[in-house]
Amino acid sequence: MTFARTIAITKRIVKQILLDHRSLAMIFAAPLVVMSLVGASFNKNPQLLNFVAPALICTFVLFFTFILTGISFLxxxxxxxxDRLLTTPVSRADIMFGYSISFFFFAFIQSNIILFFTIFILDISYQGEIWHMFIVVIxxxxxxxxxxxxxxxxAKNEFQVIQFIPLLLAPQIFLSGVIQPVQNLPxxxxxxxxxxxxxxxxxxxRLIMIDGSNLSGVSSQIFALVIFASIFVILATLTIKR
Amino acid sequence: MEEVINIITANIHKINFNYGKRKIFDNFSLQIPEGLSFGLLGGNGSGKTTLMKLIAGLEKPKSGTISIFGTDSIHSVRSKIGYMPQQNTLYSDLSVFSNIDFFACMYGLHNKPDRKKAIDEVLNTVGLYERKNDAISTLSGGMQRRVSLACVLVHKPDLLLLDEPTVGLDPDVRVIFWEYFKELTDQGKTLFITSHTMDDAVHCDRLIFLKNGNIIAENSPQELIKATGNSTATLEDSFLYFNSLDNNNDLC
Structure with missing residues (x-):
């Protein structure tokens, strides 16, 4: 792995997205529109919004980031x-980290829009520290x-990537405690x-925002997310084949 | 009599390759000598691009070996190879300079002043210095082809794999390119070029006629023309001649 190559890949992707003004506008606008809609729909029931907000924040972060990354890489x-890149001396790790860092740059922006819009504009009640929430969201x-x-x-085209949303994301919404607690499931x-x-x-x-837990209180959840991130980064690197 | 010893840049030895059930190469062997422009001529689906991809390491043979610069491990010699694919696979929203700069960095030109110097040099070679700040999407197809070539020339590779490099180029630019290719071979660089057009193929030092994954003839363009026995024959006639010979062999 060469640091210079990883940085060059990162810079190139960030530059490409910055030059694509429409996509850039969508990266900012889409979470704002969706979260505004969430705020408006829970206007008469702020207590319920306080309860569902943590789940919605995580779901939208997963949803927006997955679409952004999946389609860009496809x-x-x-x-x-x-393919052309793979004929150069670049390593798979250079490519994977270059793409991950650059996509993360935009995912970071979107995630923060979602988190801070929910906290400050929708004005939900929360218990824990904001930077603890920030770590989970990131x-x-x-x-x-x-x-x-x-x-x-x-996937071979954008249409197929979109098909993964009902396949991968929808089950998570139903089974991950977004709609009802996991304990109520079979x-x-x-x-x-x-x-x-x-x-x-x-x-x-939820533990941070509703119960006021600190980072040690959610250490097992943080550990699990780190494990998932590590597994996916290894799997993704292995799929970049020459 | 002085014996000429050819150094082999790429040695393809008894490779087998297929896409699904369709066999592309069956026990195919080829040696590409150093310092020559080696042309590969064949019809659609003859295996030209697949052979390029195999040499570039984008595809792996099911069996057999491909060694480049004496090693089977292509990764260790990638910085000495430049592969230009058939399609202009460039970043269309980035500028000409940014595209070349990116590939220069990928090929290991990490020092910024050296990289800039190499990019300016190659931009002059392909005649696009004045357009260096323009986005790829604003260029004509032929100009994009020139940028694509610049991206593989920037690191001065010893082996150039060029898949249809002159498609879409104006005749005058094509002539300039072939003069430049000649300069490269004079410097000892090896060029492996696929082509559809006989006008291009005739510039190569050595030619292969490929049909259904088999070499049906290999020699210099002049010798291939001479082999037809017709003093007024063209390279196209030669290609058709060897094609018909192969058809007759198939019938037998």
Whole structure:
């Protein structure tokens, strides 16, 4: 792995997205629009919003980041630029880290829009420290970046990436405690929820925001998210084949 | 009599390759000598691009070996190879300079002043210095082809794999390119070029006619033309001649 190559890949992708003004505007606008809609729909029931906010924050971070990363990386594969890159002395790790850092840059922006819009504009009540919430949200974004790169391997076009949303993201919404607590699910589904990263993001953020836990109180959730991020980054790196 | 010893840049030895059930190469062997422009001529689906990809390490043979610069491990010699694919796989929203700069960095030119010098040099070679700040998407297809070539010339590789490098180029630019390719081979660089057009193929030092993954003829363009026995024959006639010979062999 060469640091200079990783940085060059990161800079190139960031530059490309910055030059694509429409996509850039969407990166900022989409979470703002969605979270505004969330705020408006819970206007008459702020107590309920306080309860669902942690789950919604994690879900939208996963959703937006997955789409951004999955489609961007797929474009590299489909246009042949990734193949061309693979004929240079660049290593798979250079590519993976270059892409992850650059996509994370934008995921970071989106995640912060979602988190801080929910806290300050929607004005929800919360207990824990903001920077503790920030760590869980950022870990969720890292998981989603690596998941997006990994999943793009199995798609040949943008349409197929979109098909992964009902396949990968929808079950997480139903099984990760977003709609109802995991404990209310049948045993089999409870077991499945244990292998879903969103479960740990939602649990962690709820513990901080509703119960006022600190980082040590959500250490197992943070550990699980780090494990998911590591597994996905390894899987994604392995899928970049010459 | 002085014996000429050819150093082999790429040695393809008894490779087998297939896409699914479709066999592309069956026990295929080829040696590419150093310091020559080696042309690969063949119809659609003859295996030209696949052979390029195999040499570039983008595909792996099912069996057999491909060694480049004496090693089977292509990764260790990637910085000495430049692969230009058939499609202009460039970052269309970035400028000409940014594209070349990116590939220069990937090929290991990490020192910024050296890299800039190499980019300016190669921009002059492909005649796009004045357009260096323009986005790729604003260039014509032929200009994009020139940028694509610049991206693989910037690190001065010893082996150039050029898949249809002159497609879409104006005739005058094509002539300039071939003059430049000649300069490269004079410097000892090896060029492996696929082509559809006979006008291009005739510039190569050595040519292979490829058909259905098999070499049906290999020699200098002049010798291949001479082999037809017709003093007024062109390279196209030669290609058709060897093609028909192969068809007759198939019938037998």
């Amino acid at each position: 474009r590299e594969r489909a246009l042949g630029t990734l 870990l969720m974004a890292i998981v989603a970046v690596n998941l997006g790169v990994f999943i793009s391997t199995f 045993n089999l589904l409870q077991n499945i929820s244990k292998v879903l990263p969103l479960t740990y993001g939602v649990e962690g953020l």
